[in-house]
Amino acid sequence: MLRISPFWLALPLFLGLVLILAPALRFPALRLPLRAARPLSPSPSSARLSPAPPSRTTSRKTLTTATMAPAAFRVPPQAPPLFTGTPDSVVADTKRLIDLSRAVQDQVAHDVSHDAASFDSVVLPLAHDENTMALESHILGFYQSVSTDSKLRDASTEAERLMNDFGIEAAMREDLYKLVDAAVKKNQKLHPESQKLLDKEHKDYVRNGLGLPAGPQRDRFKDIKKRLSEIGLEFQKNLNEENGGLWFTRDELAGVPEDVLSGLKKGEGEHEGKLRLTFKYPDLFPTLKYASDPATRKAVLIANENKCNQNIPLFKETLLLRDEAARLLGYPNHAAFRIEDKMAKTPKTVDDFLGDLRQRLTAGGADEVKTLKAMKQKDIESQNKQFDGHYFLWDHRFYDRMMLEKDYSLDHQLIAEYFPLQTTIRGMLEIFEQIFGLVFVEIEGEERAKISTSGKAEDIVWHEEVQVFSVWNDEGEGSGFVGYLYLDLFPREGKYGHAANFNLQPGFIQKDGSRRYPATALVCNFSKPTDKKPSLLKHDEVVTLFHELGHGIHDLVSKTIYSRFHGTNTVRDFVEAPSQMLENWCWTPSQLKSLSKHYSTLSPAYYKAWKENAGNKPDPKAEIPDELITNLIRTKHVNAALFNLRQLHFGIFDMAVHEPKDHDAIKDMKISETYNRLRKEIASLDGPEVLGQGYDWGHGEATFGHLMGGYDAGYYGYLSSQVYSTDMFYSVFKDDPMNKKEGRRYRYTVLEKGGSQDEMTTLKEFLGRDPKPDAFYKELGLM
Incomplete structure (x- = not known):
């Protein structure tokens, strides 16, 4: 992603x-x-x-x-590029870049009159500045994700905050907006990529508040953008710095491969004889797949869903601010604002797609749960224990893996x-x-x-x-x-x-x-x-x-x-x-x-x-x-309905929190309960709620970095883009995946274009027709 x-x-x-x-x-x-x-x-x-x-x-x-x-x-x-940044240099370089970029903007605003405004005089200098700035700025923000030096990570986060604040300032410069508006009205004959840049630049100014009258509304919009910037950085920093874990005895981790256990930290003092399991993928997933003790799997899953609870209020505040900002711009909600520029164009298109897919998958998901539950019952009763009648979230990876091994002779460790x-x-x-x-x-x-x-x-x-x-x-x-x-x-x-x-x-x-x-x-x-x-x-x-x-x-x-x-x-x-x-x-x-x-x-x-x-x-x-x-x-499509229903849970939750009927609805929404309730309703996997703990037992949204990092009102794209990807593969590559001629055509027709032209145009040029969902639904066994 x-x-x-x-x-x-x-x-x-x-x-x-x-x-x-x-x-x-x-x-x-x-x-x-x-x-x-x-x-x-x-x-x-x-x-x-x-x-x-x-x-x-x-x-x-x-x-x-x-x-x-x-x-x-x-x-x-x-x-x-060189990666020689220090805590001091990263912040200093960021300030230098901002000063240089601001100077370019000031010069355009000062030197170009309304009558002289054109793509070359207004947008092109800004584009060259963006190009040059990106050569350093991406790396300055990159250190927070990869550096072993906590001070450098902090400086990188500060650098991104400074850049974001400057971005908001630049996005709301009315003097530049008026020049870009004048350039648009010139109706010049431009290269298609330059025309797209001009149109997008103009629209982005409007979407960043310059369509609002100067005064309290615009000031409020700017304040919202700044606060959202701060929240986003803090949210991701919390995820990056997360270092929690649980202590277990070797007996409690029975079944987990020795390769995993040998890499775990060994306990001392009060944890003597135990191993520390973190929530990092190499520890988490094998434990949920192989630990034979359901109490261990339960403890791990619930703790993982609560590993970043300091993000709970940040997520809720983000939803409120996004909704307020969208309504200030005249949109009914944040989803309408975000999807307008995507291929789907409207929330209704997304909701219809997700709803249709949910309807197609629900029966298959129920059958898969029934089969897996029967496997669990047989397994539990073979141990002379009483079956509880439930198929829990912490059961799924374990019995999904067991089914693949027993029914399909699939040994993941051997493979x-x-x-x-x-x-x-x-x-x-x-x-x-x-x-x-x-x-x-x-x-x-x-x-x-x-x-x-x-x-x-x-x-x-x-x-x-x-x-x-x-x-x-x-x-x-x-x-x-x-x-x-x-x-x-x-x-x-x-x-x-x-x-x-x-x-x-x-x-x-x-x-x-x-x-x-x-x-x-x-x-x-x-x-x-x-x-x-x-x-x-x-x-x-x-x-x-x-x-x-x-x-x-x-x-x-x-x-x-x-x-x-x-x-x-x-x-x-x-x-x-x-x-x-x-x-x-x-x-x-x-x-x-x-x-x-x-x-x-x-x-x-x-x-x-x-x-x-x-x-x-x-x-x-x-x-x-x-x-x-x-x-x-x-095994490619074994339990595929459940897998895609879980994906639907993420996509439908994303739309639910970004598409409230009014602002009070998001104020009153209990986000964690909504997240867990939708998962139960859509995926049909039991959580602690069926044990009387209610739907507030976990806070998965606090770890949902996608919705804070660009996939807000957009997570559906993982599923909708599969329509396009499956259509491309079945139409062009299925019979000969190593076809060099088609591979190069794909490289130059699709990959080389990036976002320089309308993505639907790119798809049509490669396919030679409009994309169709038939291959996607056939692949899932739904047609």
Whole structure:
């Protein structure tokens, strides 16, 4: 998913310095493009510790770049950005950028008369300023999500607050608005992308309060925007800094894989003999899937839903302020304001879509719950315990996993052995190379120093674990430079907690006509490797990784004139479609085979560790066996109705809180109760409310970063964009996913365009017709 800093969403041109992020997960709260995953693990020592075939020794360099790198390292024509910020420099640089940008605005306002106002004299200087500012501003705001230095994170948050405040100031400059208005009325013949920029700039001023009369109303609107900015930063900071957890004995964690348990903090003193389970994904999800004690799963789920309760009042205040601001502008509610500029255009379109999908899925969801409940009953009674008649939220991951293992012979742990993080990433990059005509070259060691403008290798990354690639076109596409790709894959304290794609520097055309190349980063939280195993990806993590890399590729291959429209800067209900379409490669037998490599083949140390546990089992095949692939693909739509109903819960809750009938309705709404009640009604999974605790037992909305980061009145886009993504895949790629001709056509027709033209136009050009929902509903078995 892509998350945007809330206040840059509707601000004019020079405010386009938004961070593009992307969180993920599957069931507990939000779900990013589709799941979460990805870290690169250094290989263990290459010393031969036990006999193993020669093919089992492969160096890290070979794993990541052998088939991708050209014969000789090429120095990119553009140096990578530096990550040398300090708490003092980040704030100072932010103030410097603001002063420079304000000076550009002041100069335009001073030098251009109403009669002389045109695109070139008014909007173009502001666009160039936005482009230049983004080269630094994105990184200044990025530190809060990745730095290990709490003071630097705080400074980065302060930098974003300063930028947001300046953005609000700039968005409400009446002198500039009048000049842009005059430029619009000139009706000049412009390049289509310039025309879109002019139209959007004009509309954004109106949507930011300049359609209101000067005085109390406009002042109130500005105050609301500033307060919303403060809340958004505080809300996300609370999520980033969250470091809670629970202590359990090993007995209470029975069933949880040893790989997980071995990585948990060991207790001392009052917690002697216990292990500390955090709410980070590598701890949380395996516990909910494998812990055999339902009391443990219950405790974990409820605690996770209450891990950021300081955000409860912030979320409610946000809803009130958004609604007030929308009504000041003449909209009936915030949803009407936000959806107006999306593909859906109206809340009714969204409500009808979500309602229709809910109706189609409800019966299937009820049948799935019935089947899973019967499995739970059989399991409980086999332990000579009394079945309680309920199928709880904390039961679902556990029995969903049990069903896959028992009924479909699907062993997630076994499958994960074939997807070590390093080789899986290599395989994914090779797929992108083949279908899009790209080359990825990992930059390591002395090569980093060669291209660093500081001469220091460490300055081109923000943490020692980060990998960086230079990306090029292959010979067939001209061999030119494309940009930089960064991978930051393991969890650490203070780091952004989901999976996200951050634009670090956008691409655009510079004043001299040359192209500025983009830099993009994947920030993820995969389990770290151990001495005995590399980081291994479950299949749903493989899908998430492919999806997130898809966002990164979108960011890299985009070629727009203005940074405003670069890459994933599209409307929210389309932006997920390109990456969602690419997920289909992870359900294609030939591609699963090419992505796989059993971890025991990577080094003698790994082979020895595998052999210690395997006993007399024969050595595993290097690639995933066909039988496992067949079993995996059979499960693609197992319990899919429940999964999509949970997605509907998020989307319908989002609309419910942003589409009140009047302002008093949102004042009186009990947000947490609404969140939990809708989940029960839509997904039919029991929570503590059925045990007499009421619907206020958890506060999932306080962890719902999507609704504070750009997906407000837009979460439905995860489902609606699947209509487009499924249509594209089935119409173009299903029969031959590795079709190079169609892959390049997709690159240049869809990905390269970014948001530079109407997204529906982009879809029609690629499909050769209007998009249809038929493939989406067929895929879900609803047609």
